[in-house]
Amino acid sequence: MKMRLGFAQGDMTPPVGIELGGYAGYRPNEGFHDPLHCKAVVLEQDGVRYALVTLDLLCVDEPLYLAAAAAVAELGITRQRLIVCAIHSHAAPLGVLPGEGILGELNCTDIRDRVRFREYMDRVVRILTETCRRAVEGLEPFRVAVGRGPVPPLGSERHTGASAGGSLTALRFRTDSGRELLLYSFPCHPTVLPPANLQCSGDFVGCIPKYLDGKMAVFCNGAAGDISTRFTRREATFAECDRMGQMAAQAIRACLKDRPLRAPEPLRGIQTGISLKLRGTDAPDVAEARLASATEVWEAAATAGEEPGKLRLLRSKVEGAWVNLEFARKLPPVEALTLPVTAFRFMGVNVVTIPGELYSTLLPDTETVAICYANGYDRYIGDRGAYDRGDYEALAAVLAPGEGETLCRRLKEILASI
Numbered sequence: 001m002k003m004r005l006g007f008a009q010g011d012m013t014p015p016v017g018i019e020l021g022g023y024a025g026y027r028p029n030e031g032f033h034d035p036l037h038c039k040a041v042v043l044e045q046d047g048v049r050y051a052l053v054t055l056d057l058l059c060v061d062e063p064l065y066l067a068a069a070a071a072v073a074e075l076g077i078t079r080q081r082l083i084v085c086a087i088h089s090h091a092a093p094l095g096v097l098p099g100e101g102i103l104g105e106l107n108c109t110d111i112r113d114r115v116r117f118r119e120y121m122d123r124v125v126r127i128l129t130e131t132c133r134r135a136v137e138g139l140e141p142f143r144v145a146v147g148r149g150p151v152p153p154l155g156s157e158r159h160t161g162a163s164a165g166g167s168l169t170a171l172r173f174r175t176d177s178g179r180e181l182l183l184y185s186f187p188c189h190p191t192v193l194p195p196a197n198l199q200c201s202g203d204f205v206g207c208i209p210k211y212l213d214g215k216m217a218v219f220c221n222g223a224a225g226d227i228s229t230r231f232t233r234r235e236a237t238f239a240e241c242d243r244m245g246q247m248a249a250q251a252i253r254a255c256l257k258d259r260p261l262r263a264p265e266p267l268r269g270i271q272t273g274i275s276l277k278l279r280g281t282d283a284p285d286v287a288e289a290r291l292a293s294a295t296e297v298w299e300a301a302a303t304a305g306e307e308p309g310k311l312r313l314l315r316s317k318v319e320g321a322w323v324n325l326e327f328a329r330k331l332p333p334v335e336a337l338t339l340p341v342t343a344f345r346f347m348g349v350n351v352v353t354i355p356g357e358l359y360s361t362l363l364p365d366t367e368t369v370a371i372c373y374a375n376g377y378d379r380y381i382g383d384r385g386a387y388d389r390g391d392y393e394a395l396a397a398v399l400a401p402g403e404g405e406t407l408c409r410r411l412k413e414i415l416a417s418i
Contacts, residue, residue, distance in 0.1 A: 002046055003264045005142040005173055007181045007216055008134035009039040010127045012056065013200060014093055018120050019111050021058035022090025023195035024319050026110050029093075032200035033238055034207075036092055038127050039218045041183065042077070042135040045267055049136070050081040052183075053128055054218050056202050057086040057095035061107055062340065062355065062376035064095050064121060071129040075136050080271045083342055083353055084128070085374035088221050089190045091201040096377070097121055102337065103398065105330045107377060138179075144264050145172040146347045149255030151186045152247050154204070158189070158228030159313060159391065166222055167366040169349060170252050174261055180215045184252050185369050187222030187360055191229050192244060194236040201238070204229075207245025212252065223370040225357035225380050225393055230312060268418050269344020269351075274410050275336050276403040287328035291321040320395030331398065339407065340375045343414040352411045356381045357393070362408045368415070381407065 013035045020027040036056035043050045051072065069079035086095050096107045098114040111117050147170045156164050170184040190203030209217035233240055282290065298314040306314075342353040350368045355376025361383045363370050380386075380393040387394040387401040394401075 001266050003141070004044040004139040005175060005181070006042045006044075006135040006138035006140070007040060007179075007218075008131050008138065009037050009216060010131040011035050012038045012124050012127045014120050017113075018093050018117060020091060020198065020200070021094035021110075022092075022191070024110070024322060025195065026112060027195065027198060029200050030198040034201050036200055036202065038124070038131050039216070040128070040131040040135040041181065041218060042132060042139065043267060044139050048081070049076045050267065051077045051083070051132055051135070052218075052220075053082070053084045053132065054220060055084065055086050055095055055124065055128070056089060056206065057092050057124075058088055058090060059107075059373050059377040060084050060086045060095040060375065061097065061101060061103070063097040063100035063104065064125070065340075065375045067097065067125050068128050071125050072132050075129075075132055077132065083371065083374055085220055085353070085371050087190065087202060087205050087219055088224075088373050089201065089203040089206065091193045091197055091199065091203050093117075093120070095121070095124070102332055102334060103378065106326060109326055140175045140177060142173050142175045142264065143261040144174075144347060145256060145259040145261045146170075146349060147172075147255035147257075147259045149251060151188075152251045153232055154244055154248060155188045155224065155227040155229050156231045158226055158230055161231035164227045165360045165364060165366070166224075166227075168251055168255055169369050170256050171347065172256050172259070172261070182212055182215050182217045182252065182256075183220070184217070185220040185222050185371060186248075187224035187227050187370075189224050189228045192233045192236060192241045193238070197236075201241070204241040204244035204248070207242050208249045208252070211246050211249030220369075220371040221373055223354070223358040223360045223363045223372060225372075225382060226359045226361060226386070231309070265347055267344060267346045269342060270414060270418060271340070271342040272414065273338040273340055274407055275338045276407060277336050277400040278331075278334060278398055279400040281331050282324060282328045284325070284328045287321070287325040291318070291325050294318045294321040316392040320392035323396040327398070337378060337398065339378055341411060341414075342375070343411060343418065345415070345418060350415050352415065354381065354407075359383045359386065359393075359404060361385070362404045
């Protein structure tokens, strides 16, 4: 089987004023600390092209993904063979087309100048297309090495601080001309930088490439809906981003050490859709009462001088109740969503894509790599326990309890079929 690889990257740093995502409230950026990138990896297998594109954004909603797919079709990359995912930095803009799609109003609540934001998203699509074009122009034979290892202590369970699950998977590619690419995935929430930060940044994952010997480095975020840096970061600064980025780079180098380069094996996979039920919404007055109650508890704890960790958890309950109120006001009257998913196998690694923030507990199989924030953004996808506990993530979820388990069961069946 004839296989070739090409890769390229482009600068997609937004202009000043474009809103940052990830935290509640209006957050127009005031410049950038480090540039935001679009990175494209194109694999050609017997003349058929597949592309993985990562964007330094908070998310990629389905309308943005479909716009990207339409733009790269001229390069011989069909929608069924395209993955577009976000690194999920909370110091980067949302990846949404304002007002489009079933969740279009929910996903852009804090965007005030929608016309200007749409202009930036159109620019992102143009940069994505040009980056894919340069990747296609650079296609050449290659060899690849695969490494697996533990995730360093970059994050933990976001409510308790317990050790996070998941694993680190890294692939090293070398083309016949000597160009090298590192592709790696592990679960994390890039939230070292706080809501008060208004500088664009890839957060700590944006710092990883500079510690990987100048090679092009591509990060795909894993199942991290229940994982946070809340208990593992030492401080909320750019210096801490650098420290954690260096730690991640060290782990990537370690898991690839002494791994031999070998001829690529055929890629096999499928893109499909999985229909899942939406949760019911509160009546607006009930949602308003929930928000008032959560706010009262948080403010009382703050007045009493409660320690910061507990205050942050109580604040997250307020944020969840606020999102719940937005759902009550804006969620359209539909009963189900069809989530776009891809499942494939390459070099002995099983990979699934998830259009949202999957709990790590739903995919405990460390042999399967989940690429989240991919081809859509259907919010948090939590386990039943999250709903039973009333976690912020469950309040901010659009899917009904139990649908996360259904999704992962279906994905395992699809993997088994290929």
